[in-house]
Amino acid sequence: MNKIRCAVIGPGNIGTDLLEKLRRSPFLEPLWMVGIDPRSEGLRRAREMGLKTTADGVDGLLPHMKEDAVQIVFDATSASAHPENSRKLTELGALVIDLTPAAIGPYCVPTVNLTEHLDLGARNVNLVTCGGQATIPIVAAVSRVQPVSYAEIVATVASRSVGPGTRKNIDEFTRTTAHAIALVGGAKRGKAIIIVNPAEPPIMMRDTVHCLTETEPDRGEIIAAVQEMILSVQQYVPGYRLVNGPVFEGKRVSVFLEVEGLGDYLPRYAGNLDIMTASAARTAEVFAAGLHRAHKPATLESAKATP
């Protein structure tokens, strides 16, 4: 089977970790790594792995898109650079997967609404935030059982895993996540809280989901839906675990999660970064399977997903 060719823009921690995941994929072939600094460590690593690289930004990639048949491009740069990158790439027919907080395309959480976007032919999808990827599946699981009037998430991340970009604009995290909790998770209202914890050794990412249901929660159905959802997320994030819950108290349903990363390039405690790169790779794989489906029956479901 021909693999679908991909490019990654942004050879930083996220881009480098993503590259490791793409290299293992049975459906994807990472061909290009794009940066802006010729001395970048990430570009050097990518070159050593046999990828083509450019330090001329997205403009260095554009002339090669057609001849190299690049169909999927991941943007792991910044919210400010993303719109222009996306415009140039989608013009050439690529699917752009946005790991920045720019969110010009629809929010995508693989276990919840990915196939919907691809069926609608979206050319740019945004991966919300790390906290969103970790918690929205649970909100969606509960709201598939019964209406959720309010959902709130608390994401606690290790200080070492929070980069300067996130720190400079932490409101972007709270706003975007809250918005997606409602829009994708299906709650009527959403709220997001992020806590940065500096403990040493660094703590594993923790995520707590509180849902308030409109009527008394159906315990049995909710427990089953949450367990099933956790299994789905574990297909691409094996370190996604239920620590406690669901706890039921009146109309409150609380689920306490932990996200351990795979430790590809980023350390294992940085589950927050791992779940972003894993979600990006998953999104691309499902898209790639869709392209193949045009020629032969789907293979993704039967194949082992790339964690």
Added chain:
Amino acid sequence: MSADRKSITLHDMTLRDGMHPKRHLMTLEQMRTIAAGLDGAGVPLIEVTHGDGLGGASVNYGFPAHSDEEYLSAVIPLMKQAKISALLLPGIGTIDHLLMAKDLGVHTLRVATHCTEADVAEQHLSKARQLGLDTVGFLMMSHMASPEKLLQQARLMESYGANCVYVTDSAGHMLPADVSARIKAVRDGLKPETEVGFHGHHNLAMGVANSVAAVEAGASRIDAAAAGLGAGAGNTPMEVFVAVCDLMGIETGVNLFGIQDVAEDLVVPMMDHVIRVDRDSLTLGHAGVYSSFLLFAKRSEQKYGVPAREILVELGRRGMVGGQEDMIEDTAITLARQRQA
């Protein structure tokens, strides 16, 4: 005792930190009456918001009886001389809340971060400064950072626009020597025109002593609450601190009998429980745990049968920081399971 007469600014916490022991359920009438009493007693600055700051309304920290907007709107127009401040924790509240508070006439905005994470406050501090607010950085759980580290973080806050930076003893864990060392480092390292403040909790009964140490080391703003109404064993009790300042020749501008009457006649009758150093709040201080965890731990004790003290010690051991209230129930469930095993 210092020979030269010092003058400090007292900042009242009754209606903000005091929201914790009230489970954020103060009525608008209680807010109005107490704020008017504080104003009448000459308290120059009064904080009003959810206990966890603007936007704190949540399952995680508790839904308040009224919104921040309602509380601020109720109090601000009544003030004859006092100014009103609001607290904001980046990651919980956003610039939207800041703008709302500014529109309602808040004079001071305090932006709180864990003591090693000052850089998450850049956008909020610079916005507050740009809007012309009295802009204060608030380094929580200061006992967890060395004086040098604290100064480095205080400098960041100053660079973002803070004209005052606080050493905040959120766990009530510090002893006077710890306070002196930190205040002195921050005072010596910041620009002379930048003020330094201290916020104490009374979990080791050190609220007043620590505040005195802070003033002597160069702090010019001190937080306190009438009758100590605040998280844990409460904040530095303002009426006591005002009396001590009077004896020490430290100018506060607050009338001693006036603040005593606010404490005795208005605040004590409103308490849901006696604010004192009990075994659980003492554990907060001893183990260095965020003071507002207290009632959540007591609630988890009721629900899961694990003593609050044990839960708090475990939270301290795991290095929990302010805002991680979700981990209290999580830890209680885990401890309960381990006990069964």
